[in-house]
Amino acid sequence: MATQTSIDRTVYADKKDRPLVYRQRGATTLARNLMTYKALYVMFIPGLLVLLVNNYLPIFGVFVAFKDVNYIDGIFGSPWVGFHNFEFLFSNDDAIRAVRNTVLYSVTFMSLTTVFAVTVGLLFNELRSRLFAKVYQSLMILPYFFSMVVVSYLVLAFLSPQGGFINVILKSMGIAEIDWYSSSQYWPTIFIVITLWKNVGYSAVVYIAGMAGIDPEYYEAAVIDGASRWQQAKSITLPMIRPLIIILTLLSMANIFVSDFGLFYQVTLNSGILYDTTDVIDTFVYRSLINLNDIGMASAAALLQSTVGFALVLSSNVVVRKISKEDSLF
Amino acid sequence: MKKRLKAPALLLTLSMTAAIGLSACGNNNNNASPSASPSTSPTASESNSPSASSSEPAKTELQPFEVSIYMPGSPQKDQVVVEERIDELLKDKLPNTKVSLNYIDWSAYLEKTNLMLQSGEPLDLVFAPEWYQFFSNAAKGAFLPLNDDSLAQGNLLAQYGKGISETINPSYLQAPVIAGKLYAIPTNKELAQGRGFAFRKDIVEKYNFDISTVKDLKDIEPFLQVIKEKEPNIYPVYSNKQDSVLDWLQDYGYQQLGFGTYINRTVEGSKVISMTSPEYLAIELANDKLLNDWYKKGYLNKNAPTTQEKIDDIKSAGKIWFISTTTSPGREEALRIKNNSGSGPENFDWSIVNTQAPLVTTSQATGSQFAIARSSKDPARAMMVLDLLYTDKELLNTVVFGIQDKHYTKVGDNKIKQIADSGYAPGNAWIIGNQLNNYLLDNESDSKYEEYVEFNKTAEQSPLLGFSFNPDPVKTQVASYNTIFTEFSDILRTGPVDPVDILKKRNDKLDKAGIGKIVEEMQKQLDEWKVANGK
Numbered sequence: 001m002a003t004q005t006s007i008d009r010t011v012y013a014d015k016k017d018r019p020l021v022y023r024q025r026g027a028t029t030l031a032r033n034l035m036t037y038k039a040l041y042v043m044f045i046p047g048l049l050v051l052l053v054n055n056y057l058p059i060f061g062v063f064v065a066f067k068d069v070n071y072i073d074g075i076f077g078s079p080w081v082g083f084h085n086f087e088f089l090f091s092n093d094d095a096i097r098a099v100r101n102t103v104l105y106s107v108t109f110m111s112l113t114t115v116f117a118v119t120v121g122l123l124f125n126e127l128r129s130r131l132f133a134k135v136y137q138s139l140m141i142l143p144y145f146f147s148m149v150v151v152s153y154l155v156l157a158f159l160s161p162q163g164g165f166i167n168v169i170l171k172s173m174g175i176a177e178i179d180w181y182s183s184s185q186y187w188p189t190i191f192i193v194i195t196l197w198k199n200v201g202y203s204a205v206v207y208i209a210g211m212a213g214i215d216p217e218y219y220e221a222a223v224i225d226g227a228s229r230w231q232q233a234k235s236i237t238l239p240m241i242r243p244l245i246i247i248l249t250l251l252s253m254a255n256i257f258v259s260d261f262g263l264f265y266q267v268t269l270n271s272g273i274l275y276d277t278t279d280v281i282d283t284f285v286y287r288s289l290i291n292l293n294d295i296g297m298a299s300a301a302a303l304l305q306s307t308v309g310f311a312l313v314l315s316s317n318v319v320v321r322k323i324s325k326e327d328s329l330f
Numbered sequence: 331m332k333k334r335l336k337a338p339a340l341l342l343t344l345s346m347t348a349a350i351g352l353s354a355c356g357n358n359n360n361n362a363s364p365s366a367s368p369s370t371s372p373t374a375s376e377s378n379s380p381s382a383s384s385s386e387p388a389k390t391e392l393q394p395f396e397v398s399i400y401m402p403g404s405p406q407k408d409q410v411v412v413e414e415r416i417d418e419l420l421k422d423k424l425p426n427t428k429v430s431l432n433y434i435d436w437s438a439y440l441e442k443t444n445l446m447l448q449s450g451e452p453l454d455l456v457f458a459p460e461w462y463q464f465f466s467n468a469a470k471g472a473f474l475p476l477n478d479d480s481l482a483q484g485n486l487l488a489q490y491g492k493g494i495s496e497t498i499n500p501s502y503l504q505a506p507v508i509a510g511k512l513y514a515i516p517t518n519k520e521l522a523q524g525r526g527f528a529f530r531k532d533i534v535e536k537y538n539f540d541i542s543t544v545k546d547l548k549d550i551e552p553f554l555q556v557i558k559e560k561e562p563n564i565y566p567v568y569s570n571k572q573d574s575v576l577d578w579l580q581d582y583g584y585q586q587l588g589f590g591t592y593i594n595r596t597v598e599g600s601k602v603i604s605m606t607s608p609e610y611l612a613i614e615l616a617n618d619k620l621l622n623d624w625y626k627k628g629y630l631n632k633n634a635p636t637t638q639e640k641i642d643d644i645k646s647a648g649k650i651w652f653i654s655t656t657t658s659p660g661r662e663e664a665l666r667i668k669n670n671s672g673s674g675p676e677n678f679d680w681s682i683v684n685t686q687a688p689l690v691t692t693s694q695a696t697g698s699q700f701a702i703a704r705s706s707k708d709p710a711r712a713m714m715v716l717d718l719l720y721t722d723k724e725l726l727n728t729v730v731f732g733i734q735d736k737h738y739t740k741v742g743d744n745k746i747k748q749i750a751d752s753g754y755a756p757g758n759a760w761i762i763g764n765q766l767n768n769y770l771l772d773n774e775s776d777s778k779y780e781e782y783v784e785f786n787k788t789a790e791q792s793p794l795l796g797f798s799f800n801p802d803p804v805k806t807q808v809a810s811y812n813t814i815f816t817e818f819s820d821i822l823r824t825g826p827v828d829p830v831d832i833l834k835k836r837n838d839k840l841d842k843a844g845i846g847k848i849v850e851e852m853q854k855q856l857d858e859w860k861v862a863n864g865k
Contacts, residue, residue: 068802071447071704072471088809092843094817161826162633181636182826269636272817273827279817287816288809292801293444293463297809 065299085300088288097276098284099257105188105280106256109195114245116200121207121241122233137208140201148262151194155267159190181269184277191278194267195260206248210241246320246327253316254309257281281305395708396428397715399700399729400446401457401761402439408753409433412732419725424714431729433756446703447472453703454712457761458514460696464506465798468513473701474709475511483710486702487512490713493721497764499786504796505695515716516699519765521786522688523656523697525578528665528680533561533651544683547579548620550652554629557651563671566629568650569621573641574634574823576621578654580686582613585792586693588799589811590845591852595689595792602853604845606837618822618829625825634824645678646670657684659781663774688785691792698761719763726763730756738769747772797859804851810843 034041068081089095120140127133146154158165159180167177180186218236227235259280268278285301313329321328406412409431417428434442440462446453447467458464458473467473476487487495495503498518506514527550529541537560539553554566569575583596592610594600603610624630631637644650648671655661665680688694702712719726731738731746732754738746746769748755759768766779775781801808818836821827859865 070470071450071467074450084806088806091806092810092814093839094810094813094843156636160633160636179826182821269638271635271820273635273821273832275817284813288813290441290812292805292809292812293466294805294809295448297805 061299062303064296065303067296069294069296081296085294085296086304088297089301089304094275094279094284098279098281101277102259102280102282103256105191105259106252108188108192109199110249110252110256112192112196113199113203114249116196117203118207118238118241118245120200120204121211122237124204124208125211125233125237126229137201137205141205142201143198144202146198148260148266151198151262152266152269155190155194156269181271182273184274187268187274187277191263191267194263203248207241207244210244211237214240243327246324247329250313250316250320250329254313256312257305257308259283261286392424392426392711393708394426394428395711396430397454397708397712398430398432398452399455399715399762400432400434400443400453401756401758402436403433403756403758403761404435405433406431406754406756408732408737411736412728412754415728415733416725419722419728420715420718423718423722423725424711427711427715429715431756447705450705452705452707454706454708455700455716456703457699458701459698460506460693460798464514464696464699464701465508466801468506468508468701469800469802472704473513474704474706475513476515476702476713477512481709486709486713487515490710491515491717493717497720497766501690501786501791501795502695505692506699506701507796508798508800514696514699514701515720516695516697517760517762517765518720519698519760520658520688520782520789522690522694522789523658523661524684524688525580525686526655526657526682526684528653528655528662528682530651531679531681532675533557533564534681541681541683545685547575547617547654551620551624553652554624554627558629561651563649564651565631565644565649566651567621567624568631568641568644568653569634569824570631570637570639570641571635571820571824573653574621575652575654576617576823578656579617581689584610584613585689585691585794587794587852587856588693589801589808589848589852590815590840591849593794593856602849602856604840604849606840606845611833611837614822615829615833618825618833621823621825622828630825635821635826642667648674648678655682657682657686658688659785660774660778663771663778666773688789689792690789690795692795692798695795700762716763720767721764723767726767727769729762730759730768740769741772742770745770745772745774745776793865794856796863797856799852799855801848804844804848807844807847811840811845811848814839814843 064075065085066080066082067075067078068084069075069078073079124133124137127136143151156164159167161167161177161179161181164180166180170177178186180190214237218240219232222232222236259282261282264278264280264283265286268274270283271278281301285298289298289301317329413429413431416431420427420429439457443453443456443458444463444467447456456473458467474486475481476491477485479485494515498516499521501521502516502518503512506512506516527541527544527547529539533539534541537553537556539556543549550567557564557566567575583594584592585595586592587602590605591602592605593602594609605611605614621630625632625634633639641650641653645653645667646669648669655665662680662682665682666677669675669678700716702709702716706712719729731748732752734740734746736749737752737754738748741747748771759765766782770776770778814836818832821832822829
């Protein structure tokens with residue numbers, strides 16, 4: 001939702017062009033807004049419900065993290081244990097390794113996806129043929145909708161130690177085959193390639209939409225002044241979509257402590273020998289607790305993740321507000 | 331927008347659902363019949379008086395109730411027909427009682443039942459063997475004590491489980507016990523399994539292998555070169571992450587106590603040790619090294635670490651000639667598998683070599699059992715149904731094999747032949763009830779159950795039978811142990827990497843993460859148990 005708002009802000013640079021919703025603020029106009037945009041509000045309801053049920057309702061369960069849950073006393077009656085459930089998250093090197101991996105991957109994915117998505121957006125923006133632009137876009141978005149289980153089989157086809165595509169090529173070039181699923185050093189690169197392949201197309205769409213809203217007059221003026229294509233991109237397009245980049249980045253900060261479970265669990269075939277570079281908080285927590293069956297400890301892990309994510313969004317917003325007030329989220 | 335499967339968050343959500351469920355008390359599963367709540371059920375009130383323990387509950391007073399049975403297995407096409415037949419059979423013996431069979435796929439069974447138990451869904455009979463977190467669940471109160479006079483329904487086993495007490499081998503009822511309370515009824519079958527290897531008969535005959543010389547994994551090595559040279563379509567050794575040849579090796583005298591701890595059972599008064607101790611490391615290293623050596627020599631299938639294949643498919647395809655296995659009477663027949671390779675015999679038959687005599691331990695005797703969930707709406711009825719599964723041959727065989735002439739045909743007095751693709755073949759003979767009452771399959775020996783009884787009489791009993799560990803005091807260490815152990819177990823079980831460095835790395839980590847504390851706690855609980863039980 002916030003993404004949509006941010007696009008609008010960029011697109012309607014001139015205040016009078018903005019839709020009604022931005023001009024009329026305050027509670028008095030709320031009813032009129034509801035009437036005017038009732039179709040939009042109706043469409044918003046299912047999303048809101050999902051959000052409420054999936055993201056807000058469970059917040060009541062936060063207290064479980066501080067309890068030693070047993071079945072006899074039930075969730076409410078079980079004894080309180082303070083921070084005891086959090087201990088395992090700090091009790092061994094693996095937890096620290098998982099935190100390190102999670103944060104490094106999140107930051108890497110976030111920055112590389114942004115760089116590539118903006119670049120791709122710029123390239124699309126330069127495409128003359130609408131038809132080709134549509135075809136390319138569709139093809140690039142496609143991987144976004146693949147389930148990670150499907151991706152894991154695609155990756156296995158490439159990396160399998162027995163007749164894997166890459167090993168066949170390496171062999172034909174006379175290079176020694178590599179046992180990918182037991183060599184952890186290659187996996188950061190593999191993850192980056194997969195993430196970019198999967199997500200760049202989708203992120204680029206947002207930027208393309210932002211670029212489409214830039215007033216053509218800027219470019220016409222620039223052309224008259226003799227600006228090259230590169231200069232136009234650098235001095236007009238990029239500054240105009242800057243707020244969009246900042247807001248999307250801010251939002252993704254919330255997920256810095258969260259990782260794509262499918263990517264790290266399915267795609268690696270959960271191969272233990274790779275954990276040095278593939279174990280992230282989600283897989284670590286899953287592995288520790290699946291055999292222990294302790295919902296108190298599982299909740300503790302989830303609570304820590306969300307708290308850190310929340311704190312990161314707040315603090316990065318503060319930083320952004322310091323630098324450029326109008327680009328901050330709130 | 332991104333889909334993330336977050337186990338912790340999922341659990342959190344579920345815990346919320348549970349919180350809501352607790353107050354709402356949804357009647358999700360048994361809504362097929364209006365179930366009597368324990369407080370209003372006449373059987374329950376009757377059971378409160380001590381005299382009730384000897385008298386049969388008045389059958390006419392039973393309220394309509396459906397007992398749900400949860401067990402692992404593929405959902406069966408003809409389940410409904412079989413349930414109808416069961417209800418018919420129950421009509422006279424337990425009026426107003428129906429049964430619902432709930433098969434959950436093996437891969438999902440543990441997680442699903444755990445979530446159901448956590449969220450308080452009204453389950454009745456749950457397959458809860460030791461290897462499905464039985465003791466930790468029981469300690470947390472997921473199951474009802476079955477021999478507890480102070481329970482609202484009274485002592486369930488004494489009142490409604492007389493048939494069980496009469497038929498089951500008494501050793502069984504010593505095992506699923508925590509602090510004197512019984513939490514499950516084991517399936518009556520062989521008390522323990524030995525360990526060994528199974529070799530395909532046709533291959534052994536073809537090359538005249540003398541498998542009687544095999545006492546340990548390394549003794550198989552001489553045969554492997556022959557297979558590699560002469561049988562290009564057979565993997566000399568096959569392993570994957572689920573089934574490794576390292577799985578059922580002999581215990582070398584060390585009884586496993588769980589969470590990486592062992593005790594040397596050949597030494598009187600031996601202390602608990604961890605898997606990181608030099609004496610245990612030496613054993614592990616030797617076998618892991620052997621497997622890695624076979625991997626390097628090209629004996630082991632190269633895709634062992636990555637494959638998702640099921641071992642039965644590979645066996646059926648004729649690509650496996652030996653496996654590591656548990657052993658017990660009738661095991662050879664049970665291993666028979668259809669030959670789908672397109673040539674050779676109709677079925678592959680196996681010869682077993684024992685490398686380890688059976689030892690009745692807590693975990694062995696609790697390897698297949700049913701518990702009654704705390705959330706059960708009528709535990710007394712659940713116990714009555716369970717009791718019948720131990721005494722009523724027709725009922726049990728319907729649950730296990732389905733309906734005569736529809737799912738199986740009788741080929742002898744006590745012998746049947748299952749009809750292929752009939753729509754009911756859950757393969758749960760060893761899972762439920764009194765297995766000695768099951769019909770024999772056409773390829774099984776007539777004396778299978780006599781052998782079981784004999785086997786149970788002669789099997790050696792561990793002095794620690796009945797001891798179980800409560801991990802709660804060291805759960806932080808146990809969580810660490812789980813992460814570290816699983817991190818390295820797949821790679822060690824599938825052989826692609828030299829185990830020396832890996833084992834060193836793993837053991838360093840385990841030591842650092844406090845496996846010593848688990849050993850201490852294990853020793854403490856063991857000593858306490860010994861005192862309490864006069865051993």
